[in-house]
Amino acid sequence: MDPNTPLLNLRTIRPSDYDELAALMNLVFEDVGGAWPRMTIMDLIHQFPDGQICIEDSGNIIGAALTIKVDYHRLSLTHTYTDIVNENNVIQHRVNGDALYGLDVFVHPNYRGLRLGRRLYDARKELCRNTNLKAILAGGRIPHYQKVANHLSVIQYIEKVKRKELHDPILSFQLANDFDVKRLMKHYLPEDAKSCGYATLLEWDNVFYDEVAPSILDTEKTMVRLGIVQWQMRMMVSVDDLVDQAEFFVSSLSGYQADFALFPEFFNAPLMGLRPEHNSVEAIRFLSEFTDEIKRRFSHLAVTYNINIISGSMPELKNDRLYNVSYLLHRDGSIDEQYKIHITPHEQRDWVIDGGDKVKVFETDAGRVGILICYDAEFPELGRMLAEQGVQIMFVPFWTDTKNGYLRVRLCAQARAIENECYVAIGGSIGNLPRVNNVDIQYAQSAVFSPSDIYFPHDATITEASPNTEMIIFADVELDKLKYLNTEGSVTNLRHRRLDLYGGFTRTKQK
Numbered sequence: 001m002d003p004n005t006p007l008l009n010l011r012t013i014r015p016s017d018y019d020e021l022a023a024l025m026n027l028v029f030e031d032v033g034g035a036w037p038r039m040t041i042m043d044l045i046h047q048f049p050d051g052q053i054c055i056e057d058s059g060n061i062i063g064a065a066l067t068i069k070v071d072y073h074r075l076s077l078t079h080t081y082t083d084i085v086n087e088n089n090v091i092q093h094r095v096n097g098d099a100l101y102g103l104d105v106f107v108h109p110n111y112r113g114l115r116l117g118r119r120l121y122d123a124r125k126e127l128c129r130n131t132n133l134k135a136i137l138a139g140g141r142i143p144h145y146q147k148v149a150n151h152l153s154v155i156q157y158i159e160k161v162k163r164k165e166l167h168d169p170i171l172s173f174q175l176a177n178d179f180d181v182k183r184l185m186k187h188y189l190p191e192d193a194k195s196c197g198y199a200t201l202l203e204w205d206n207v208f209y210d211e212v213a214p215s216i217l218d219t220e221k222t223m224v225r226l227g228i229v230q231w232q233m234r235m236m237v238s239v240d241d242l243v244d245q246a247e248f249f250v251s252s253l254s255g256y257q258a259d260f261a262l263f264p265e266f267f268n269a270p271l272m273g274l275r276p277e278h279n280s281v282e283a284i285r286f287l288s289e290f291t292d293e294i295k296r297r298f299s300h301l302a303v304t305y306n307i308n309i310i311s312g313s314m315p316e317l318k319n320d321r322l323y324n325v326s327y328l329l330h331r332d333g334s335i336d337e338q339y340k341i342h343i344t345p346h347e348q349r350d351w352v353i354d355g356g357d358k359v360k361v362f363e364t365d366a367g368r369v370g371i372l373i374c375y376d377a378e379f380p381e382l383g384r385m386l387a388e389q390g391v392q393i394m395f396v397p398f399w400t401d402t403k404n405g406y407l408r409v410r411l412c413a414q415a416r417a418i419e420n421e422c423y424v425a426i427g428g429s430i431g432n433l434p435r436v437n438n439v440d441i442q443y444a445q446s447a448v449f450s451p452s453d454i455y456f457p458h459d460a461t462i463t464e465a466s467p468n469t470e471m472i473i474f475a476d477v478e479l480d481k482l483k484y485l486n487t488e489g490s491v492t493n494l495r496h497r498r499l500d501l502y503g504g505f506t507r508t509k510q511k
Contacts, residue, residue: 006057006058006062006111006114007057007058008055008056008057008116009055009056009057010053010054010055010119010120010123011053011054011056012049012050012052012053012054013041013044013045013049013052013053013054013064014045015042015045017054017061018038018041018042020060020061021035021041021054021061021064022034022035022036022038022041023035024061024062024063024064024106024108025104025106027108027109028106028107028108028109029104029106031143031192031193031194033191036085036089037089039089040085040089040090040091043090043091043093044066044068044091044093047068047091047093047095048067048068048069048093050127050131051066051067051068051069051100051127052064052065052066052067053065053067053120053123053124055107055116055119055120057111062107062108062110062111062116063105063106063107063108063111063116063117063119063120064104064105064106064120065102065104065105065120065121065123065124066102066103066104066105067100067101067102067103067124067127068084068091068092068093068094068097068100068101068103069093069094069095069096069097069098069099069100069101069133070084070092070093070094070097070099070100070101070137071094071097071098071099072097072098072099072134072135072137075099075101075137076099076135076137076182076201076203077183078183078185078186078201079139079185079188079201080185080187080188080189081139081188081189081199084101084103084139085103091103097133098133098134099133099134099135099136099137100124100127100128100133100135100136100137101136101137101138102124102136102137102138105117105120105121107120117173117177118177121177124136125204125206128204128206129206129208132206132208132209132210133206133209134205134206134209134211135203135204135205135206135209136179136203136204136206137201137202137203138174138179138201138202138203139185139188139189139199139200139201139202140170140171140174140179140199140200140201140202141170141189141192141194141195141199142154142157142158142161142168142170142171142195142198142199142200143168143169143170143192143194143195144166144167144168144169144194145157145168145194145195145196145198146193146194146195146196148166149196154184154196154198155184158171158181158184158200161175162175162181171200174200174202177204178204178487178488179202179203179204180202180203180204181200181201181202182200182201182202182203183200183201184198184199184200184201185198185199185200185201186198205487207483207486207487208480208483220479221259221365221366221367221479222478222479222480223476223477223478223479224259224260224366224367224393224476224477224478224479225256225257225258225259225260225474225475225476225477226258226259226260226262226393226423226425226448226474226475226476226477227253227256227258227259227260227261227262227307227472227473227474228261228262228425228426228427228446228447228448228465228472228473228474228475229246229249229253229261229262229263229264229267229427229446229472230264230427230428230429230430230444230445230446230465230469230470230471230472230473231249231263231264231267231312231427231428231429231430231470232429232430232431232470233269233270233429233430233431233432233433233442234270234431234433235270235273235433235435236270236271236273236274237274238274239271239290239293239294239297242268242270242271242294243294243297243298243301246263246267246298246301247301249261249472250301250302250305250307250309251305252472253305253307253472253474254305254306254307256474258307258474259307259308259365259366260307260308260309260310260366260369260393260395260425261307261308261309261310262310262312262395262397262425262427262446263309263310263311263312263397263427264312264397264398264399264427264428264429264444265312265313265324265326265373265374265397265398265399265428265429266312266313266314266315266324266399266429267311267312267313267314267397267429268287268290268291268294268312268314269287269399269429269433269436270433270436271286271287271290272284272286272287272433272436273433273435273436274286276435276436280350280351281350281351281352283436284315284322284350284351284353285315285317285322287314287315288314288315288316288317288322290314291314291315291316291325294311294314295311295314295327295329295335298311298327298329299329299333299335301329302329302330302331302333303331303332303333305331306331307331308328308329308330308331308364308365308366309328309329310326310327310328310329310371310395310397310427311326311327311328311329312326312397312427313325313326313340313373313374313397314326314327315351315353321354322351322352322353322354323339323340323353323354323355323356324339324340324343324347324353324373325337325338325339325340325356326338326340326371326373326395326397328362328364328369328371330364330365331365332365336362338356338359338360338370338371338373339355339356339357339358340353340355340356340373340374340375340376341355341356341357341359341373341376341379341382342355342375342376342378342379343355343375344374344375359372359376359382359385359386360386360389361386361389361390361391367392367393367479368389368390368391368392368393369391369392369393369394369395370386370389370391370393370394370395371394371395371396371397372386372394372395372396372416373396373397373398374396374397374398374399374400374409376396377394377396377398377409377412377413377416377424377426378408378409378412380412380415380416380419383416383419383420384419384420386420386422387419387420387421387422387494391420391422392422392423392479392482393422393423393424393425393477394413394416394417394420394422394423394424394425395424395425395427396409396413396424396425396426396427397426397427397428398426398427398428398444399428399429399442400428400442400443400444401441401442401443402443403443405443406428406443406444406445409426409428410426410445410447413426413447413449414449414460414461417449417450417451417452417460418451418452418460418493419493420493420494421451421482421485421486421489421492421493421494422451422482423448423449423450423462423475423477423482424448424449425446425447425448425449425475426446426447426448426449427444427446428442428443428444428445428446429442429444430442430443430444430468430469430470431470443467443468444465444467444468445464445465445466445467445468446464446465446473447461447462447463447464447465447473448461448462448463448464448473448475448477449461449462450462450477451482451485451489453485453489453490453491454489454490455481455484455485455489456481462475462476462477463475
C-alpha cells in the first residue's frame, strides 16, 4: 500500500471482505481485543448492509465504519458496551430503530492524516439524513485519559480536550466532526484501561429529521421562489387602475410559479393624487380610506393566482390613530398583518403615523416569514426577534427617495441576513409623483440577499434589479441550506451568541 498516491473508493462491506477487515481491526484495536468474530461481522452485513462502510485503496481496505440502528430513547441514556454488543458478540441491532449507533471507525495507521475518518463520518451522516433518523449516537473512548488520571478528574479532562488544552485521539476527532458530549458513562468498556473504563456518550443531531413521515400535502417546501415587483409610481385615476396594474405583475409572477410576490412600501401612494388640494395629513388619511378595499382585492388575487402576496404597506386608521401596515395575503385566503414598528421623522412630522408594538413570524406553505417595513430593517433587534421565532425569509418593502437612503436599507438588510442566518428580500418603488406632496421621487434597486458562507453566492446577493427600472425579479432560495449553515457553517452566528453577556429575545416576550 502506498499512502502517497492513494486511489480511493468508498463502498459497503461485503462478506468476502472479512479476512482483510479482521486483519485491520487486529492492528488498530490490539489493546481492546482486536477483531470481532466472523459471525458478528456477517450478522452486521446481513441485518444492516447500508451501515457497514469501508474505504479501499487500489482494492485494499484501509478504513471502515460499522454502524447499527438503535432506539434513541434507550441509548441516549447511560449504557454499557454490552448493551450494544452482548457477551456473545451478538449485535443489538433494531430494524425499526430511529437513530444510528456508531460501533467503530478505524483507519490503517499508514493512512492517518488523509482525513479518511472524516469521510467515513460524513458517509454516516448522509445515511442518517437519507433514512430520516433522529441522530447518530456513539460511545467514545478517551484513551489518553490514563496519562493524566492521577491529577485530573475525568470531567476536567473532557473539558480540557474541548478547549484544546489537551488532545485525545478519539474525543478530539469526534468533537471536530460536530458531535457533542451528552453525558459521561462509567464502566462502558471495563477492559479499556487507557480510558479507565470511562466513555463519553456523543451525539450528532439530524436537523432534517421528520418525526412523523408527512403526507405529500404536509411536506415542508424546501425550494421557494421569491418574486419582487420593482414598482413604477405613476398617476392613477382610481383603485381599479391601481389593482389592474398590480394584477399584471401578480399574473406574471404566478406564470413563473413564484411562491411570493413582494410589493413596495406605500405602493398605493399614487391615489393621494386624486386629492391634490389636501395637505399632507389629510392626504395620507384619505389614502387610508382605500386600504380595506385594496386588501380585499389583493387577497382575491392571491387566491386566484395561487401566490402569497406581501402587499408592501398601506396606511390604516384605527381608533383615530394612523399606522403603516403590511399585509400578508396567503393563497389560501387567510390574511396576516405586520405594523411598522419604527416610524421615520418624515412619517411622524408630515403624516402623524404611530408605530406598532410587536413583530412576529408567519407560517406559510412556503416557509416561515417575517416582514420588516423599510426603516425597521435598520434595527438589528427586530431581526433577532424574528430569528428567535425561527424566521427563514424576511421581506422588506421599502420606499426611499435618495440613493443614500436606499443604501441604508440595503446594507442593513444584508446584515440581517448574515447575523440571523436567513434570506432577506427587499422591494422598492421608482419614478415620481409630481402631484403628491412628500412622495415626489423614489430610488430603488430591489434585491434578494443570503447569508455569507460557502453554501451561498460569494457576494451574498442572489439577485438584484436594475436601478430605477420598472421590472420583476425572481430568486430561488433553498431553505435546507439554512439548516446546514446553522449546524455546519464556517461561522454559526445564532449558535455562538453570548446570551450570558447580552441576553436574548424570546417568544415569551411577544404579546
